[in-house]
Amino acid sequence: MKQVFILRGLPGCGKTHYAQTLADELVAGDESQYLICSTDDYFYNDAGEYHFEKYKLPQYHNLNLARFINGLSEGIPLIIVDNTNIKKWEFIAYSAAATAMGYQVKEVIVGEVKDKSMQHLYAKRNTHGVALKTISKMAYIFEW
Template identity: 80%
Template sequence: MKQAFILRGLPGSGKTHYAHTLADELVSGDESRYTICSTDDYFTDEQGHYEFNKAKLPQFHNLNIARFINAMAEGMPLVILDNTNIKKWEFIAYVSAAHAMGYQVKEVIVGEVKDKSMQHLYAKRNQHGVALKTISKMAHMFEW
């Protein structure tokens, strides 16, 4: 059974950790059997330094969906989308593509979106320097 997981959650909620744990559980961490697609990857250089550039966001989202579709076209058994996906429109194309390619799709909300104390924790631990104010705004805009 081919599976696509759409992860959703605030910065710092643990989406990337969840993606890797999921891959370990479902395909024993065998990298030939899963692909994790994160737009954040495109903001990271070869030395592992992350530098967000808002102007490149549309381009990098397009590259990420292409990677997601290519992984499914190659028959990858497990494909995971690791983005914040605050609004439903942000991931609907991924869901449509997965269904069209015969994948079972599961949406997973990682972490607590509305819990203010968790938002404080996420602001402290997110690796991209997203401020509490931005995280709180994203939580307010989150579509269920």
């Protein structure tokens, strides 16, 4: 069975860890059997340093969606979308494409979105320096 998991959650909640753990459990980490699609990947330079540039976000989201669709067309058994996906419109194209290609789609909310103490923890541990104020705003506008 071909599966797509669309992860949703605040920065620092553990989506990337969840994605890798899921791949390890479902396909024993066999890299030929899974693809993790994260827009964050495009913000790393050749030296492996992360540099977020807000103006590039639409371009990089499009590149990530293209990578995802390529994975679907290649028939990769497990594809995981590792983005915040705060609003439903942000992942509807992923879901529609996967369904059209015969994949089972599961939406997974990682972590606690509305818990203020967890938002503080996420602000401290996210690897991209997203501030608590931004995380709290994302939690406020999160669509269920």
